[in-house]
Amino acid sequence: SxxxxxxxxxxxxxxxxxxxxxxxxxxxxxxxxADYIVVPQTACHRLSLLREGGWSRQDTLLAGALLEPLGxxxxxxxxxxxxxxxxxxxxxxxxxxxxxxxxxxxHIGGASRVVGVDPVPGRRDLAQRLGFSACLxxxxxxTPLR
Numbered sequence: 001s002x003x004x005x006x007x008x009x010x011x012x013x014x015x016x017x018x019x020x021x022x023x024x025x026x027x028x029x030x031x032x033x034a035d036y037i038v039v040p041q042t043a044c045h046r047l048s049l050l051r052e053g054g055w056s057r058q059d060t061l062l063a064g065a066l067l068e069p070l071g072x073x074x075x076x077x078x079x080x081x082x083x084x085x086x087x088x089x090x091x092x093x094x095x096x097x098x099x100x101x102x103x104x105x106x107h108i109g110g111a112s113r114v115v116g117v118d119p120v121p122g123r124r125d126l127a128q129r130l131g132f133s134a135c136l137x138x139x140x141x142x143t144p145l146r
Contacts, residue, residue: 045064
């Protein structure tokens with residue numbers, strides 16, 4: 001994880017993930033695979049609203065674990081990537097967790113068609129259940145509808 005300083009020019013422009021003085025857990029600071037690490041309070045997010053909303057402890061912890069990868073994909077698609085225009089068609093190569101997040105976010109963002117590409121049948125099946133328009137195996141003779 002990137003622990004931004006919050007005071008450099010990059011942070012002040014809202015690009016905390018590109019902080020000039022970032023601490024990188026597991027690289028410039030210990031803690032990536034530790035049971036416990038010390039982080040600044042600004043890097044912590046309370047999940048109590050989910051519990052107060054009736055979520056189970058297990059679902060709350062799962063949601064908390066998914067926030068970081070979901071945030072990375074959101075940043076890539078909507079911040080760095082410029083977003084999705086309504087009606088746009090999107091292809092997602094690789095339907096692991098990040099690819100699935102990308103496809104779902106593109107669909108929510110207004111893409112008219114989201115096509116997934118992955119060699120693993122189970123990943124393609126899951127993507128279809130999550131609302132992908134079509135899923136293909138790389139190198140197959142299939143072509144998505146235009």
